Amino acid sequence: MHNLRNLDIEDLRALCRKEKEPSYRAAQIADWLYRKDARDFSDLKNLPAGFLDKLRSNFSVSSLAPAKDLRSKDGSRKFLFKTNDGHFLETVFIPSRSRGTVCLSTQLGCKMKCVFCASGKGPFIRNLSVAELLDQLSLARRSAGKPVTNVVFMGMGEPLDNVHNLFKAIRIIHAPWGYNLGSRRITVSTFGFTPGLRQFVKEKNIPPVRLSLSLHSPDPVKREKLMPAARHFSLDDIFPLLRKYHELGKREITLEYLTIAGVNDSDSDAEGVARIARFLKAKVNLIPFNAVEKCKYHPPSVDEMEKFSRGLETRGVRTTIRRSAGSDIHAACGQLRLKG
Numbered sequence: 327m328h329n330l331r332n333l334d335i336e337d338l339r340a341l342c343r344k345e346k347e348p349s350y351r352a353a354q355i356a357d358w359l360y361r362k363d364a365r366d367f368s369d370l371k372n373l374p375a376g377f378l379d380k381l382r383s384n385f386s387v388s389s390l391a392p393a394k395d396l397r398s399k400d401g402s403r404k405f406l407f408k409t410n411d412g413h414f415l416e417t418v419f420i421p422s423r424s425r426g427t428v429c430l431s432t433q434l435g436c437k438m439k440c441v442f443c444a445s446g447k448g449p450f451i452r453n454l455s456v457a458e459l460l461d462q463l464s465l466a467r468r469s470a471g472k473p474v475t476n477v478v479f480m481g482m483g484e485p486l487d488n489v490h491n492l493f494k495a496i497r498i499i500h501a502p503w504g505y506n507l508g509s510r511r512i513t514v515s516t517f518g519f520t521p522g523l524r525q526f527v528k529e530k531n532i533p534p535v536r537l538s539l540s541l542h543s544p545d546p547v548k549r550e551k552l553m554p555a556a557r558h559f560s561l562d563d564i565f566p567l568l569r570k571y572h573e574l575g576k577r578e579i580t581l582e583y584l585t586i587a588g589v590n591d592s593d594s595d596a597e598g599v600a601r602i603a604r605f606l607k608a609k610v611n612l613i614p615f616n617a618v619e620k621c622k623y624h625p626p627s628v629d630e631m632e633k634f635s636r637g638l639e640t641r642g643v644r645t646t647i648r649r650s651a652g653s654d655i656h657a658a659c660g661q662l663r664l665k666g
């Protein structure tokens with residue numbers, strides 16, 4: 327059955343026209359779906375009964391059912407949701423003093439199979455629909471207990487391998503009739519999937535959201551060892567696209583850098599990363615490696631992280647270290663998988 331949350335305001339208007347309902351009903355439905363996070367038709371209160379019955383026989387409101395809700399000592403939450411076709415996915419809520427960030431999954435499984443990441447360990451199943459992307463946000467908002475101020479597409483999957491649904495979801499998250507979040511508060515993180523990146527940079531119909539590249543090594547050979555699928559997508563193709571995105575007057579690029587002790591945290595690595603960051607006018611976000619089953623790597627110590635960070639800063643690169651949230655409930659970066 328179709329899900330109402332796959333529809334944007336134009337789709338809803340077209341639906342109203344088809345059903346001979348006045349077009350302001352589209353705004354009413356959007357209000358219930360995207361502002362009030364409706365879960366059921368009984369939540370859609372101000373619609374005439376006849377129209378509601380028609381909607382009920384053709385559409386569903388929820389595409390995900392809550393299955394588990396884990397709370398970390400550090401305040402973050404991991405939600406396990408079940409799709410209508412019986413698969414599980416994970417969504418994380420990370421509160422901080424000034425923000426509430428929801429980390430959305432974009433695919434069931436991931437094709438990229440990075441050696442350090444749990445999400446690629448199982449099979450790739452399918453892309454998530456627009457409704458499933460947005461339902462993660464609506465369900466997280468309903469349970470977070472704090473306002474959601476930021477959305478990051480950094481959960482399971484490669485967002486730019488699901489551009490069609492990603493773009494529509496971004497439009498709805500940004501729209502004033504939708505979730506109404508500013509473009510600076512929305513971040514897409516990519517492994518460097520060039521076909522999708524090309525479409526992303528070209529796309530005129532999405533707001534200028536933030537873009538992060540998962541770099542993880544300045545050296546293509548080493549990067550391909552960590553991220554085997556990277557051999558299909560050369561950094562030489564990725565960098566010009568990132569520069570173009572930046573130059574289009576859009577946003578500063580972030581380079582995410584997974585720091586693995588003794589693997590990619592030497593001073594010459596810092597030199598390489600700094601060269602790339604300066605070329606892209608990018609800032610760097612260091613992520614300490616989080617333990618993943620069957621993965622032999624180790625996280626660096628706090629001192630080692632800081633040393634690497636100083637190595638970048640002294641070379642003129644703005645660098646932050648990501649606080650790793652939720653590792654006690656396996657909700658941290660790289661720990662999301664198909665089963666909770």
Ligand code: SAH
Pocket residue numbers: 442443444479480481482483484485515516517518539540582583584613614615616617618659660661
């Ligand atoms: N596919 C996208 C988004 C999902 S991964 C991407 O690659 O960017 C989100 C971030 O978590 C990426 O930077 C990813 O490399 C990082 N990550 C994956 N496994 C990790 C681990 N074990 N520890 C820390 N970060 C990890």
